[in-house]
Amino acid sequence: MMEPVREPALPLSVRAGRSDLQRSNLVDQIHDELHRRITDRLMTAGERIIIDKLAAEFGVSLIPVREALARLKVERLVTHESNKGYRVAPAPEGFEMRKLFEARLIVELGALEQGFGNLTDALVEQLAAINATIRKGDYGPEFASFRDFIDRNAHFHRLIVGLAQNPFIDEAYSMLGYHQRVAQTLFGRGPDNLDMIVREHDAIVEALRKRDLAAAKQALGDHIRNGMDPYLA
Numbered sequence: 001m002m003e004p005v006r007e008p009a010l011p012l013s014v015r016a017g018r019s020d021l022q023r024s025n026l027v028d029q030i031h032d033e034l035h036r037r038i039t040d041r042l043m044t045a046g047e048r049i050i051i052d053k054l055a056a057e058f059g060v061s062l063i064p065v066r067e068a069l070a071r072l073k074v075e076r077l078v079t080h081e082s083n084k085g086y087r088v089a090p091a092p093e094g095f096e097m098r099k100l101f102e103a104r105l106i107v108e109l110g111a112l113e114q115g116f117g118n119l120t121d122a123l124v125e126q127l128a129a130i131n132a133t134i135r136k137g138d139y140g141p142e143f144a145s146f147r148d149f150i151d152r153n154a155h156f157h158r159l160i161v162g163l164a165q166n167p168f169i170d171e172a173y174s175m176l177g178y179h180q181r182v183a184q185t186l187f188g189r190g191p192d193n194l195d196m197i198v199r200e201h202d203a204i205v206e207a208l209r210k211r212d213l214a215a216a217k218q219a220l221g222d223h224i225r226n227g228m229d230p231y232l233a
Helices: 023-039 051-059 062-074 094-118 119-138 143-162 167-176 176-183 194-209 215-233
Strands: 078-081 085-088
Touching: 023 051, 023 062, 023 078, 023 143, 023 176, 051 062, 062 078, 062 119, 094 143, 094 167, 094 176, 094 215, 119 143, 143 176, 143 194, 167 215
Parallel strands: none
Antiparallel strands: 078 085
């Protein structure tokens, strides 16, 4: 089997055009770069991740690399075993994706119902604006070209979860790693059914604008279940 093609290694500070990066920025950059490589399968499932090697490649100390990997583990893009280190997690298959969608139904619908009284006109318009941006996007088959979709879609749904104003619900949703894992399934094709996604978001927004909880729950539930359909085969 041919080894995946690696891009030329450059220190992150050079790629960013800055030499005074704070640690948090370094961690973000390393996280994002490794996320991209994993999603684009430049790092293959099961591949061992050598922290020293990455630190040398990026021109940084071991600390930001470890912190970035810890975040990727929470997002379930890498695995970790004591005394064995980190490895690239395999892309999710049908069973895992179905369970992720089932978990989303519970968390998102529960958060919507719990926090419906916290809904404001400003939040409704923010959701509408995010969806308008999704609609206008031009997305391709590689992570760099569809990451905006992933981020915008995640922002849309996290705002709904945030209605509950409950940090434990927010954390539970983040721990699903749904948006990071679904990105792996889009490799080579980008987001499917974009028109349908945008229409379903519109239906959610319209129900929220009318302050119709039942319609909002129906629209959100239908949206999540429709996303699950490709994984039911």
